[in-house]
Amino acid sequence: MKTNLIIGVLAMAAVVVASNILVQHLLGDWLTWGALTYPIAFLVTDTMNRLYGAPTARKVVIAGFVVGVACSFVGSQIQGEFGPLVTLRIALGSGLAFLSAQLLDVAVFDRMRARAWWQAPLGSTLVGSTTDTVIFFSVAFAATFNGLEPAAVPDWAQEGIPLLGKGPVAPLWVSLAVADWGVKLALAALALIPFRLITANFARAEKV
Secondary structure (H helix, E strand, O other), rough: OHHHHHHHHHHHHHHHHHHHHOOOEOOOOOOEHHHOOOHHHHHHHHHHHHHOHHHHHHOOOOHHHHHHHHHHHHHHOOOOOOOOOOHHHHHHHHHHHHHHHHHHHHHHHHHHOOOOOOOOHHHHHHHHHHHHHHHHHHHHHHHHHHHHHHOOHHHHEEEEEEEHHHHOOOEEEHHHHHHHHHHHHHHHHHHHHHHHHHHHHHHHHHOO
């Protein structure tokens, strides 16, 4: 395995493991600490895509997916206050969301590769982040998918409350999804800074 691929795989694995741990710890009313680390996965994917191309980026994504599945399995074996830390729905939603969003990110980035330096990472991350949020929170918590795991329906997430504590009444999971999506969008913009620094430094190193 080439060194560049190893670095990408290790970076993605670190993000996935850290996010799976930090998602267990609340940050305010609507977020967990994992919401701050998980979006870094898009930075890793986009950086690998820019530097080494879409095929390498896809390999990094697959590696991250495998690590995520392993984390979900470990979490399913750990009993929390209300049962396993990772239920079947959460594991399924997490896996589907990660794989779909990251592969879509790679595809969108590749299509936008020739545009201004910031357009491909920003555009692909916005599309990927939105896809990730919709798939994960819907599969993991929406009443539509209660049939996936009838013995462990997340009633708490389906309870109606004002959106983000102030808006119209909606299931709690919708507030969680909106807050999570907002953080992803903000971090997508901030991630342009390290993306530019890394890719620019790589370009200069290649010329030496």
